[in-house]
Amino acid sequence: MSSLCENSDFEKSISEELIPKKVRFRGRDVDTNNNMMINSSPEKPISWKDMLVGQSSKYTFNGLEGKDDLDILDGDIQKSFVNGLPSISISNRIHKILIQGxxxxxxxxxxxxxxxxxxxxxxxxxxxxxxxxxxxxxxxxxxxxxxxxxxxxxxxxxxxxxxxxxxxxxxxxxWTLAFDPTQAYSSVVMAWIRFPGLPGYLYNHKIITEIGETPLVSHILINGRKQNVEYESLSIICFYCGR
Structure with missing residues (x-):
């Protein structure tokens, strides 16, 4: 009897596996009872091109995503080897299109x-x-x-x-062509600067502009009077190098 029960349970589990089920992908019900083609041949290696252009549109950025409107003409892309390294030269025409994007x-x-x-x-x-x-x-x-x-x-x-x-x-x-993401910090930061205790009569746009154009320091002298300078939300400042 035990062997029959075991066989019965085994057949039941097989039949349950054969029942079409639905699975949910990001809020959508998808019927898995669709006919699917199964390719038993080994997958081809993914090329660098596939990795670059075969992914989500998150990685396409210059206004050409989802479109194949970049016409490559003869001579626009030159491929060669320089000292054993692959070399790709892009024409000025293509450069202008990409920069415009x-x-x-x-x-x-x-x-x-x-x-x-x-x-x-x-x-x-x-x-x-x-x-x-x-x-x-x-x-x-x-x-x-x-x-x-x-x-x-x-x-x-x-x-x-x-x-x-x-x-x-x-x-x-x-964004400019000179932008270099390998630099750890930006060359320019817009920040709020406070001058605590600054006399009210000095709050003139042109005067404040002149004061603000002084080097990055913690104190300045205004008519011989020491004036503190506070930089809001800048936790670390090197007043020696100005960063």
Whole structure:
């Protein structure tokens, strides 16, 4: 009897496995009872090209995502070997197209703190309230690229700061060809500066501008009077090198 029960349970388990089931992928029910082609041949090795262009559109950024509108003409791409290394030369025409696709793009970096892609994305939407969706890409050293679809949104992000996230400054700079993500810090940071105890009659736009153009120091002299300088949300400043 025990062997019959065991066989019965075994057959039951097999029959249950054969019953079509539904599985859920990100909130959608998908019927697994579909006919599927099974390829028993070994998979081909993934090429570098497949790794670069065969992934999600998150990694395409210059306005060409989802479209194959970059026409490569004869001579636009030159491939060769230099001292045994593969060499690729891109024509000026293609360079101009790609650079034009980076219009309305800024570089971001949160000072003194790492931040995840989606956390930053949510923070930016709350801070900037853009009129159209943002396109983001994370790159080296905690830098991010953000492309705006609206010119006014782009200008507001650059001019309406400084922006502070989690008590740290978010550096926002226009993207240029000179941008180097291997540098640990941005060359320019927009920050709030306070002059505690500054006499009220000195609060003139031109006078404050002249005071603000002094080197990065903790104190300055105004008509021989020592004036403290405070930099908000900049936790570490080297007044010797100005960083």
């Amino acid at each position: 980076m219009e309305n793009t800024v570089t971001l970096k949160l000072l003194c703190r790492n931040i995840g892609f989606f956390v930053l994305q949510n923070k930016l939407y709350n801070l900037w309230r853009p009129s159209a969706a943002l396109h983001m890409m994370d790159i080296e050293n905690g830098y991010f690229l953000v492309k705006f679809q609206n010119k006014l949104d782009y200008e507001n992000a650059l001019s309406e700061g400084p922006w502070i996230i989690f008590g740290q400054y978010l550096t926002v700079q226009p």
